[in-house]
Amino acid sequence: MLLITPYLSRVFDQNLWGKVIAAQALIGWITLIVDFGTSIFASNYLAVIRENKNDVKRLVSGVISIKSLICLILIPILIVYSMFDSKIPKLMLIYTYLTGITQGMSTLWFFQGFERLEKFSYAEISVRIIYLASVFIFVKSDSDSYIVFLSLIINLGLLYTLSYVNIWRNYTRFTLSISYGLEVVKQSYTIASFSLITSIYSIASVFIYSLFAASFNVSLYGNGDRLIRATIAMMGPLNQIFAPKSAIIFSRSNIEGWRNFKRMLLFYGLLGAIVTIGLYFSGSFIAEVVFGSKYAYSGNVIRNLSILLFLVAINTAMTYHLLIPAGQSVVMNKVYILASLICGISICIMVPSYGITGMVFSVIIPEVFALLCMSVFIFKWRRLNVFSV
Template sequence: MPLKTGKSIGLLLLIQVSALAVPLATMPFLTRVLGPSSWGHLAAIQALAITLAIIVEYGYQYTATRSVSLARDSPDKVKGIIGDVFGAKIILSLVAILVAIGLYFLVPSFQESGALFIAGTIYAIILGWSPLWYFQGVERLETAAAIDVASKVLSAVWIFVAVRQPNDAVIVLGAQACLTAAATAWNISRMMRGAGLPTIRMSRAGKSLLEGFPLFLYRAVVTIYSAGSTAVLRGISTSIETGNYANADRLTTAAKSLVVPVGQVMFPKISRLHAENPADAKKLMMKSLVGVTVPFALAATAGIFLSPWLLPLFFGPDYGVTIPIFQILCLTLPLVAASNVLGIQWMLAKGREKAFNTLVVSSALASIVTMLILVPQLGGVGMAWSVIVAEGLLVLTMILYAVFSRE
């Protein structure tokens, strides 16, 4: 692996790990201080925030990174890309706010704390505006990564100092939103100093949205039936049941997120290789497939066998139901790794957007049907199995497409 590629993956892994490891570090504290009910409600709003943030982010961490990487020798083109992305994000932010308002009035459980819901919505918008895609595209991630990681560490410190009782759940999202906003504003100002002040043309934003739709669809669907499943469960179950599911989901989501930086770095490289040397592109994709799937399968096996001893130590004695849910969700680790490589690094890199969209939507529909059948009877366990169905079907159909499309 070239030095620059390894460095890029390492920096993105650092950002990704901090995004989930720092919140994970606060979980044993929060599950005990907030208690099962308040923790479950907070976890649901946090999951909703992550899901809404996907609307604003829209897959630009892939598509905009690729565009900037290809145009970085032309300052005017880079400035134009930034303007297009910013214009699109203004539209997407409004869409996310409208979705949040609709959910607030449609789902009574979200109305338990209006302040917490508002904080979650603001946090979602801020998350979606991260400009790390620019710094990755120009291969100047070091300082941006340091700022991003520092904001997450400081938010954890704020939480440990300020949260003392179940009613303090809003402080958690407030700390995360404020410090993420500071880091995002700082990195955007650094981007402006490097690229110049962009001109935002809303007419061009529409074109940018169309180009980024396939990756947005994939990330939105995967987020909804993974991280978003906690918010969905809160809408149809108790906060205590949601808290147990959220514990298992947070741990497995943290592990699954580690495959994202690999895809972010490999996607533009494999895209270029498809045009220059398809055989080399296939070899690189296969190496990536083995390189991420095998470690994730080993991690899943370890998680299944060790969870009965480790989870009670981590979350406390009030979350025993977390264990079987976690064991089921561990099965998603190698599935997500495989779908990320086969979908993003192969199908989308080859320009097979239509087939990719069909497979993603089909898996999402299967997840919804399974969810409607299993969740009313099994609660969090049923939600976990619905995620397995979606991920398994997606990987299976991608493999079948690769075999029968003769490509």
């Protein structure tokens, strides 16, 4: 989405752009709900049982069934939402729903489980390139806003439909079954619960903000939030590189694991501090270059949210390079669930009174809370001489 943001922020009216930002945030939440943690569970489980045709059929049928059921359940919920909130126009809300369920029905998990991901990845990348091209070519004014959604629905919908046909013909003759679906829910419930709750201050935060703010303010805040989130996402590859090494080191020795954690903490801390300082002093310039002069205020949002880079960097070091490899992921889960609930409550209390400033604090406070909680736990853990053996 960030690739088309500079273009769309200039093409659309500020109020319309705020509505599109809110809709895109809702799309991310719908996608997460429809997936319901099945992608993580199913891809891992499929890798184990893929030689057993009956088990594969039960799993695939269960995943498709529960996703289809969730798609149906969401319809009355969104109808009720449309009756009480008019921030997202009804037609745009329909497109939002269709885009969300289309992405949620992705077959990526299946090809991951069978280790046949290469061709599917090429196809999905190609489809997304076509989508980007269609936006730049066909979206020229406010009246073309529907293309932003419809193009993605058509392109991804066609890809996933062909994928399901491929699975049906070459792998397993899946069926719709509530009982199979419930079996999958029992296994994916924990993952889904954690993902949905923690999404409150990540994927869904802008949408929740849109419930309390004018569309114009959503565009101002949403621009800054989107850029900050994209910058934070760049830490993902670092985690993929260093996290497995940290796990291996911890498996050998707690002492070496602790020493490695201190090195990672220093590295992530310095990186986060550098990026935070850079964004703080260049926020206004970045906002005008990326989003256009009419969104100059988004520069203040970028500057104020820049501290998140440092906070997330420190928290990432503590979670990926100490708690998880040391077998304390339960602590991390509890902390982030509480942080998400704090974020949701804070948005409801602070945004109506303090607007964008309240939203900025509502996003920063949970990350500070997570940092303090994990620091206290690690300090107490350290005093127990856990890392002396």
